[in-house]
Amino acid sequence: xxxxxxxxxxxxxxxxxxxxxxxxxxxxxxxxxxxxxxxxxxxxxxxxxxxxxxxxxxxxxxxxxxxxxxxxxxxxxxxxxxxxxxxxxxxxxxxxxxxxxx
Amino acid sequence: xxxxxxxxxxxxxxxxxxxxxxxxxxxxxxxxxxxxxxxxxxxxxxxxxxxxxxxxxxxxxxxxxxxxxxxxxxxxxxxxxxxxxxxxxxxxxxxxxxxxxxxxxxxxxxxxxxxxxxxxxxxxxxxxxxxxxxxxxxxxxxxxxxxxxxxxxxxxxxxxxxxxxxxxxxxxxxxxxxxxxxxxxxxxxxxxxxxxxxxx
Numbered sequence: 001x002x003x004x005x006x007x008x009x010x011x012x013x014x015x016x017x018x019x020x021x022x023x024x025x026x027x028x029x030x031x032x033x034x035x036x037x038x039x040x041x042x043x044x045x046x047x048x049x050x051x052x053x054x055x056x057x058x059x060x061x062x063x064x065x066x067x068x069x070x071x072x073x074x075x076x077x078x079x080x081x082x083x084x085x086x087x088x089x090x091x092x093x094x095x096x097x098x099x100x101x102x
Numbered sequence: 103x104x105x106x107x108x109x110x111x112x113x114x115x116x117x118x119x120x121x122x123x124x125x126x127x128x129x130x131x132x133x134x135x136x137x138x139x140x141x142x143x144x145x146x147x148x149x150x151x152x153x154x155x156x157x158x159x160x161x162x163x164x165x166x167x168x169x170x171x172x173x174x175x176x177x178x179x180x181x182x183x184x185x186x187x188x189x190x191x192x193x194x195x196x197x198x199x200x201x202x203x204x205x206x207x208x209x210x211x212x213x214x215x216x217x218x219x220x221x222x223x224x225x226x227x228x229x230x231x232x233x234x235x236x237x238x239x240x241x242x243x244x245x246x247x248x249x250x251x252x253x254x255x256x257x258x259x260x261x262x263x264x265x266x267x268x269x270x271x272x273x274x275x276x277x278x279x280x281x282x283x284x285x286x287x288x289x290x291x292x293x294x295x296x297x298x299x300x301x302x
Contacts, residue, residue: 011187011188011191011192012184012188013188014185014188017181017184017185017188018181020181021177021178021180021181024177024180025174025177028170028173028174028177031296031300032166032170032300035166035296035299035300035301043300043301044301047296047297047300047301048296050296051292051293051295051296051297054292055289055292055293058180058285058288058289058292059285059289061184062180062181062183062184062281062285062288063282063285063286063289064278064282068125068129071126072125072126072129075126075129075130075132075133076129076132076133076136078133079133079134079136079137079140080136082137082140083136083137083140083143083144086140086144087140087143087144087147090144090147090148091147091148091151094148094151094152095151
């Protein structure tokens, strides 16, 4: 374990945080602007794509995930994988269930 | 620091192990939080797929600019929180207090905006029982609001403790963990905003 190195304060520099902040603000402006234009289904793709990009920036830099050990990544990604299973199987149930007469 | 070492010895916990396990504990809690909101995101996905027209029509009643302003406010609060953690890791206690205060201020601005927003929706006759869309809207933003309030309480305790000189470059685990929680609140809003306000 490299815990010693960790407690020796891996403090991300303020410059990195400000850069991430600027990126987040720009992405917010883009996603709001895009919502005023009609792209059809693409609106959904753009909105969720940008949201995921922003969420990744927050998790990796603000939440410091980028510098954490693998086990922390497991803690973060495992519930997301469960969620993907929950949503996809629920959706398949909603759309492909055939009514059965009693 | 002296005090912390003594306390650590009293409990026979190595400070390094204590720090790492505290952080794992916070990430485990975050995992449960993701699943808590995940249930609502699942409900949203199913009903949006079933009733796309209803979601589209009703999401137009939400105030997009206020939602966008609240998004920017939370992003700013995340920045000040991160800068606060960096400050204390460099031993700058005054800066920690400044950034914690700013973060709390941004969090309260978010809540005040949300208060007026909900008031506006109630005046328009949109209640949690109005439709599935508004039911989800109030549940999702309401649960998120509870998290903002909880986060603000945590930050207020951190601010109070920072005045006792408890935190330093050697010991700042609670500030860092409080920060991770606060960023989670931001992260969830980053999804709520487009889902409810932008694409409905």
